[in-house]
Amino acid sequence: MNRFLSNITNRIDAKGRVSVPAPFRSVLAERKIGELFCFQDFVFPAISAGGPELLDRFERQIVADDPFSPEANQMSLLIHGGGVYMKLDAEGRLMITDFIRDFTGITTDVTFVGRADHFQLWEPNTFQAAQAEARRVRGLGGGRT
Structure with missing residues (x-):
């Protein structure tokens, strides 16, 4: 398995950490990702997380455009200004920082959502509503009613 698939909800512990689901940790290990690039999603109130290739993809897009164009500057503002590097601890936990909480509304639980080459951190009820809306639009x- 080399893609992030499915969704799993885990509780944040008293120290503000959450265990990254084992299937997601397996993908991280297989891809040899030791440090996560995390950024605020462009559409959803979610944090996207992946390896260095995720950041590289956006930077290639910025360079492919005129790097001084308004579009490239906006992309840089979103990717570089809205991004951080994070690491899992030795037990495979991620610290749920204010950067994550403020953007997502996460409080006690985190839903990890696979997005093929990266995953996202969502507030569980917000994810359920967004997924239901995507099903409705499509x-x-x-699903549940």
């Missing part, structure tokens, strides 16, 4: 039934 005309897909099912």
